[in-house]
């Protein structure tokens with residue numbers, strides 16, 4: 001049985017002849033490259049690195065069904081692109097990749113924020129939990145989807161200024177991630193923690209037909 005690559009999945013939802021396709025590919029390639037640089041600095045396993053490549057390339061697939069002027073797409077509210085992407089990736093038999101899609105917006109969105117701000121999202125938490133999810137969300141913060149700003153890699157201070165607009169909880173999460181991913185001396189403790197911790201928050205069975213990797217800690 002043919003198992004699709006991430007490129008085939010992208011082309012299925014974003015036709016290569018559409019104006020969205022080259023812009024989508026540019027954005028996710030930049031995010032993936034930054035996420036992979038972090039993964040290699042952290043000395044993650046080959047399985048983790050493969051998962052990060054796949055999930056980062058697919059993290060914005062839900063953009064195909066929302067309004068996004070930068071990428072010339074139309075549909076529901078922009079903020080729902082993570083949830084929609086997760087539905088797509090679930091349908092493709094990739095539940096771990098789906099978790100990345102639904103949790104990657106900003107530094108994560110929590111149920112109380114969805115309720116207090118009346119956001120058009122299901123009433124539950126959407127926040128990165130695993131190291132791989134955090135790395136991809138963090139890398140995504142550095143890139144705009146605006147066609148004229150796509151290749152501008154934001155500085156840490158630019159990312160800080162943008163995230164701070166959403167409140168102190170968001171700013172504090174970002175500082176944790178900066179410490180986790182930019183402080184060289186912190187890399188090894190993360191790795192050893194990974195090697196010894198059995199995480200139950202991603203207890204997802206290996207999909208029978210998945211051509212892409214399952215989560216490295218479970219696959």
Ligand SMILES: [Fe+2]
Nearest residue numbers: 031059060140
């Ligand atoms: Fe993105």
